[in-house]
Amino acid sequence: MVSASVSNNSGRYGTATLSSEDQALLAQPLTLPFSGKVIKNRFCKAALSESLGRSDGHIDKEVLDRHVHLYDAWARGGSGLILTGNVMVDRTMREMEHNVAVEDLAELDHLKVWAQTVQKQGAALYAQINHPGRQTYACLTPAPVAPSAVPVSNFPSFIAINPPRELSNAEVKGLVKSFVQTSVVLYKAGFDGVELHAAHGFLISQFLNPRTNQRTDEYGSTPENRSRFLSEIVQGIKAATPKTFSIGVKVNSVDFGRQRKTQDGNGGMEKDLEEGVKVAVMLEQLGVDFIEVSGGCYESFAAGLMEGKGIPDDLDNLDGVQKTSTQKREAHFALFAERISSALSTTKIILTGGFVSATAMADSLKTTTAVAQKPHIDMVGLGRSVCTEPDLPNRILSGSVTGATRLPWLPGGYFSEVYMCGGNMRRMAYQKEPLSYLPWLFLSPDHAAYGMTYGRVITHKLMHPF
């Protein structure tokens, strides 16, 4: 088993290990309301794009072995619910070159082994399924598609992303079928469920967002129409799989990119949040087991998703202006998750983004809503921290650590974080220990190899400057 080498609390976040009551709180099983699935504890390993697939998205034996080693480490590490990195529903439309794609039954046996690897350890495996829409690099997808022909702006200029063309009505309906078809294959492979990626500016999120969806057919113009793509996917999966196959959705609580604020003027963020709440209520009515609350997109990635910058401090003052104390709060989207949770009565909430200390994780499960004294947050999502320590949940549950390992600061913001995580995922895939010491991070061939996956993305612009 891969385990982390760091066990000294001086190099960790947090100031206290958990009391036995808090350990019990995080260790409590959770029954999902519609599928009836029981998740063994309150830790969710968040979706992390592994970039371990073949460049055509197929899963051969080597790709399978890499995933088995990595997911074995996470499953043994104690997370009750494990989400895969985003799996593409169309192999010609990918978020990164080495994404896995699932379109048909051709690799069913390999998918079964992936699911069993996790389930053998008592954890549940969900595939996060995705289509990038306009958010895909030019070297991967020369001709991207989107709800409307709105190009990605405000992204580093050294990376080329081609402007998308608008999908026809028939193509939208075809894409609904692709999401359903991928889900059916994953059900047949024994996965516990799927998580639809409706956050971070990818295709489903592009449909939900009025800035990127300017359609005039039944998939655009009103909030109801903009959420139709998502609702048809959920309904399609429900109709094609048994009740026990579980569905979750990762949503953006708000699209807090500064552009949205400028274009909309007053109340842009408040309107986003109201719409987020309405989407969550619709998902509950459709029988979605959980909603994972996140935020941001490529246009606000570094500031929002990873660092929690630009998120207002209190919901009575949604002026979009960053305040210093915002950055001190650990869970970036806690206030938004609470607002969404208050509107729901059964669907569970996973909060992801920024958790590093054990006490903040336990405390997040203690806030309750007026609705039937239901907790606001039901599970804690961990992303970057379990790339350094796949067994962080076990360590927290045993009361031996105060929080995640502090990683060295590297210039480059979002890209450095991705480099550190991606390199460590690759190390675990090859059965090596993850690293957290700066000189080793620089000398690690696995980190270099992971970094190279961005090589083509960056050199493409140099080769095609205009």
Ligand SMILES: Cc1cc2nc3c(=O)[nH]c(=O)nc-3n(C[C@H](O)[C@H](O)[C@H](O)COP(=O)(O)O)c2cc1C
């Ligand atoms: C290397 C890397 C890959 C990621 N890939 C995905 C992905 O495939 N799908 C997704 O929804 N989020 C993805 N994320 C975002 C994480 O799921 C999570 O929302 C984010 O890291 C914030 O959580 P954290 O503070 O615990 O890291 C990725 C993040 C990193 C660092």
